Amino acid sequence: MHSTFRNNLWFLLLGLLSLLLFVANLGFGSVMLPWAEVLKALFHAPHTEATALVIVNQYRMPQAITALATGILLSMSGLVLQTLFRNPLAGPSVLGISSGASLGVAVVLLSGSVAGIDLSSMAMVGNLTVVLAALAGALLVLGIILFVSARVANVITVLIIGIMLGYAVSAVVSVLQFFSGSEDLHAYVLWGLGSFSKATIQQSFLLLFTALAGVAILFFYVKPLNALLLGEEYARSIGFRPMRIQRVLILVTGILVAVGTAFTGPIAFLGLAVPHLARGLFKTSQQGVLLPATILTGAALALFCNLAAKLPGYDISLPINAVTSLVGAPVIIWVIMKSRHVKWG
Amino acid sequence: MEMTLKIEDLATGYRSGKNAGVVLQQGICTTLKTGQMVCVLGPNGAGKSTLLKTLAGFLQPLSGEVYFDGKPLKMLDLKKLSRLVSVVLTDRFSDLYLTAFDVVRMGRFPHASFFGRMKAGDLSLINQTMDKLGVGSLKEKLFYNLSDGERQKVLIARALVQDTPFLFLDEPVAFIDSPGRIEIMEILSGLAHRQGKAILMTTHDMETGLRYADVLWLMHRGKPLLDGIPEDMVLQGKVGEYFQRPGLHFDVEKGRFRANSKSLQGPETVFVKNGGHESIWLANALERKGFTVVQTDGPPGQGVFVEYKNESFRLYRDAKPVGEVQGIAGVLGKLKS
Numbered sequence: 001m002h003s004t005f006r007n008n009l010w011f012l013l014l015g016l017l018s019l020l021l022f023v024a025n026l027g028f029g030s031v032m033l034p035w036a037e038v039l040k041a042l043f044h045a046p047h048t049e050a051t052a053l054v055i056v057n058q059y060r061m062p063q064a065i066t067a068l069a070t071g072i073l074l075s076m077s078g079l080v081l082q083t084l085f086r087n088p089l090a091g092p093s094v095l096g097i098s099s100g101a102s103l104g105v106a107v108v109l110l111s112g113s114v115a116g117i118d119l120s121s122m123a124m125v126g127n128l129t130v131v132l133a134a135l136a137g138a139l140l141v142l143g144i145i146l147f148v149s150a151r152v153a154n155v156i157t158v159l160i161i162g163i164m165l166g167y168a169v170s171a172v173v174s175v176l177q178f179f180s181g182s183e184d185l186h187a188y189v190l191w192g193l194g195s196f197s198k199a200t201i202q203q204s205f206l207l208l209f210t211a212l213a214g215v216a217i218l219f220f221y222v223k224p225l226n227a228l229l230l231g232e233e234y235a236r237s238i239g240f241r242p243m244r245i246q247r248v249l250i251l252v253t254g255i256l257v258a259v260g261t262a263f264t265g266p267i268a269f270l271g272l273a274v275p276h277l278a279r280g281l282f283k284t285s286q287q288g289v290l291l292p293a294t295i296l297t298g299a300a301l302a303l304f305c306n307l308a309a310k311l312p313g314y315d316i317s318l319p320i321n322a323v324t325s326l327v328g329a330p331v332i333i334w335v336i337m338k339s340r341h342v343k344w345g
Numbered sequence: 346m347e348m349t350l351k352i353e354d355l356a357t358g359y360r361s362g363k364n365a366g367v368v369l370q371q372g373i374c375t376t377l378k379t380g381q382m383v384c385v386l387g388p389n390g391a392g393k394s395t396l397l398k399t400l401a402g403f404l405q406p407l408s409g410e411v412y413f414d415g416k417p418l419k420m421l422d423l424k425k426l427s428r429l430v431s432v433v434l435t436d437r438f439s440d441l442y443l444t445a446f447d448v449v450r451m452g453r454f455p456h457a458s459f460f461g462r463m464k465a466g467d468l469s470l471i472n473q474t475m476d477k478l479g480v481g482s483l484k485e486k487l488f489y490n491l492s493d494g495e496r497q498k499v500l501i502a503r504a505l506v507q508d509t510p511f512l513f514l515d516e517p518v519a520f521i522d523s524p525g526r527i528e529i530m531e532i533l534s535g536l537a538h539r540q541g542k543a544i545l546m547t548t549h550d551m552e553t554g555l556r557y558a559d560v561l562w563l564m565h566r567g568k569p570l571l572d573g574i575p576e577d578m579v580l581q582g583k584v585g586e587y588f589q590r591p592g593l594h595f596d597v598e599k600g601r602f603r604a605n606s607k608s609l610q611g612p613e614t615v616f617v618k619n620g621g622h623e624s625i626w627l628a629n630a631l632e633r634k635g636f637t638v639v640q641t642d643g644p645p646g647q648g649v650f651v652e653y654k655n656e657s658f659r660l661y662r663d664a665k666p667v668g669e670v671q672g673i674a675g676v677l678g679k680l681k682s
Contacts, residue, residue: 086438223461227454229443231436233403238454238507239427285442288461338441 007289010281014296018068021303025064028312031055058201063306065204066196070267071274071302072295073211073260076218077253078271079278079294083225083287084249085159088335091272092257094159095145095250096166097138099173101261102192104137105130106173109188110180127198130191131262138258141165146251155232155246193319194265196306207263214256218291221249225287268321269328270305274298276335301327348414348510350377350400350543355409357392357399368407369395375562375572377545379510382537384575385547386554387564388588393547394435394515396564400545401513402426413511427455431504433497433514438488445491445499446484449475452503467506474502478532494525501532512536514546518553526550530557551588555579555600563587615680616641618652623673627651627658630673636680651676 027038033052040048041056074092081090092098108129144165149158177185199207224245227235232242260267278293279285302324309323356371369392377383385393398404400411402418411418413429421429431452453467463471475481478498483491491499497517504512517533518526534557537544548554554561555575563571563578565587571578578584585595585602593602614637617624628638645652645661652659658676660668668679 086440223454223457223459226461227451229440230438230448230451231434233398233401233434233436234432234438234451236403236423237401237427237430237432238451239424241423279442283442284444284447285440286447 003284007282007284007293011292011296014293014300018296018299018303021300021307022064022068025067025303025307025310026056026060028307029055029060029310030312030315030317032313059197062199062201062204063197064303065201065208066199066264067302067306068299069204069207069211070196070260070264071270071298071300073207073214073256074267074271075274075278075294075298075301076214076291077256078273079275079287079290080218080221080225080249080253081271082275083228084246085155086228086231087159088276089272089332090159091269092253092260093166093266093268093271095162095254095257096141096164096169097145097254097257098261098266099166099169100141101134101138101258102173102266103169104133104135104140105191105265106176106188107137108133109191110176110184127200131203134262134265135258137169138254138261141169142251142254142258145254146247149247149250153243155242158246158250191265192321194267194321194324196264196302196320198265199263203263207259210256210259214252215295217252218249221245222288222291225249225291229285229287264320266321267324269324269332270298270302273328273331274301276331277301280335280338346379346510348379348543349412350511350545351412351415352376352400353410353412355399355411356407357395357404358407359395360405360407366407369566370564370570371408373409373570375570377511377543377560379543380537380541382534382544382557382559383546383562384554384558384560385545385562385564386551386558386584386587387549389549391564391566393549393564396570397432397513397515397545397547401430401432424455427507427509429509430511430513431507431509433500433504433512433517435515435519441487441489443488444484445475445480445486445488445495446471448488448499449503449506452506455507470508471502471506474505475499478502478505479528493520494522494529497521497525497529498532501529505536510541511543511545514544516548517546518548518550526553533557551584551601555584613637613680614639614648616646616648616650618642618650621653623653623658627653627673627676630677631680634677634680649680 026042027033027035033055037049037052038056041052044053078091081092081094082088085094145158145162148161152158177188224235224240227238227240228242228245235242274297275290275294278290278297281297282289282293284290305320305323305327309318309320311317352373352375355373356368357373358366358368358370360366373396385396387393395404399406402421413421449471450463453463453471454461456467457463472481475484478501480495480498480502483495483499488496488499501517514533518529521529530553533544533546536542537559558575560572561575561578563583568587571583571587579597579600588595588602592605594605596603615631616639617628617631619640619642624640628640631638645664647663650661657669657671658673659666660670660676660679670676670679
């Protein structure tokens with residue numbers, strides 16, 4: 001069909017943009033390095049300055065990979081959840097999974113001071129502990145969601161329970177915050193602002209591997225996702241089992257979001273906004289087009305946000321959540337304005 | 346090839362948890378054959394949609410059995426069922442960028458590859474079907490921008506490309522204007538009578554049911570399902586009985602319900618001379634105003650008599666001419682004074 005050419009052009013453009021932004025993420029930062037030095041460091045060429053080697057390979061590279069992987073996994077989770085719940089405001093946070101991660105981290109960072117021991121000031125809480133705590137919290141919530149979804153017939157009920165679970169978990173976190181010491185609280189708040197720079201190079205590769213595994217799995221669900229666009233009964237009438245598809249996809253996106261949040265903290269708006277951007281660019285609801293479109297747009301937007309947050313040339317950098325929210329919120333407003341005459345079923 | 350849907354002692358309704366839930370209908374025994382157009386007719390809340398959804402496999406029967414060509418429904422997996430039954434439902438969906446073509450294309454999914462790839466034959470079937478239903482020019486249009494009538498035709502096309510012997514439609518002509526209703530009903534009866542599909546549709550519109558159904562399934566909450574050809578059902582008084590409501594009676598001659606009596610001013614009898622469209626519409630207007638209308642061939646006699654002659658309405662009282670007016674509005678005005 002005639003739109004195929006246009007779509008391919010957009011895919012190419014978004015792919016090139018992502019590549020360009022990835023390189024820019026390696027080249028820019030608070031320290032200005034000449035491009036020649038960046039390239040030498042990348043390929044570990046002889047006579048590279050030691051600082052350049054460290055900056056490019058140990059700071060900028062894992063950060064860029066983390067941004068890329070997180071952009072991909074949050075965005076495609078957002079797309080899948082929006083299709084699954086047939087709700088434009090569904091996103092990775094709706095199932096309460098990122099709240100679960102927050103609870104895990106809060107328990108580790110804050111419970112020490114609640115119990116009278118200031119763990120973080122004693123430098124007893126390391127990066128890996130926080131990651132594992134976040135993962136445990138997120139998977140706990142995911143487990144509850146799956147347990148519930150096996151027992152209710154309506155996917156919207158699952159959505160509402162997920163949102164309520166998120167509130168309940170956040171309430172527990174605020175109680176912990178209320179009773180904790182200021183140092184611990186500061187550490188927790190920092191985690192909650194999200195960051196692409198906490199992951200090590202190994203962790204960033206693990207994240208990328210998770211994202212790509214997710215991509216591979218979700219491509220097998222393009223046809224069922226399309227079928228679900230018409231609602232559960234139509235999907236059944238053309239041979240799909242909506243409940244089974246919903247459970248598998250909640251599990252897959254849940255794991256993706258859990259792993260992502262564990263390494264970066266909660267990242268706002270990316271998962272919610274990117275699918276809408278992709279729909280706007282490609283003007284289609286076909287999941288076979290939207291899935292790759294969302295992946296590429298998500299990669300490009302996350303890399304762009306990370307670059308913007310670095311404020312190249314300045315000593316300071318902005319919290320990534322501030323940037324993703326500033327970019328994401330207008331996108332959502334645009335979508336609502338555009339679809340105000342449409343009833344979402 | 347003839348196929349039969351057989352329903353045996355079926356009870357429909359909703360389960361709630363482990364309890365029995367709500368029973369809407371029980372003891373349903375009937376059949377549906379290919380080449381037949383069946384209208385499930387009944388007032389709102391009779392359980393028409395529930396029956397349709399039970400037969401389509403969306404809802405579990407509370408008891409009893411449904412057989413597709415001898416095979417029990419519960420033994421058919423969704424893949425097999427998707428080759429037997431296609432549906433048109435009342436569910437609203439309006440994903441922003443879904444085109445009419447996208448919607449129809451989904452009906453072909455049971456025949457497509459694992460990734461949803463279509464062969465050239467599938468695509469040409471989709472195009473042909475859309476053209477045949479008169480929605481070929483809407484392919485690239487967004488579904489949510491279509492009118493109710495266009496949407497319904499697109500949804501019927503979606504069901505048709507699924508290429509199943511059975512087609513179930515839930516209220517396909519509700520919310521559709523009257524020419525659109527006729528268009529859709531003509532399409533459906535063509536599918537049954539020329540293409541040999543078994544069509545089952547629910548409707549609460551008696552006129553549609555009486556006019557188009559080969560067989561009516563009359564439903565009413567708390568009464569057994571009755572089946573038969575519409576004309577017999579009317580003459581046996583079944584239609585009247587199933588829709589009965591206090592203050593209404595079924596007019597067998599016109600095939601519709603009327604209020605028992607309107608006690609407006611002037612419960613007078615008006616004699617209307619037979620002949621022409623004018624006399625039919627004059628009677629319509631007079632009845633609305635509460636007059637009792639008697640169609641007659643005879644000359645003016647006792648009482649009020651109206652005849653249409655030489656492009657005007659002539660009024661007589663007790664055989665004496667009392668006036669001559671142009672439109673029916675004029676007749677009503679005269680009668681008022």
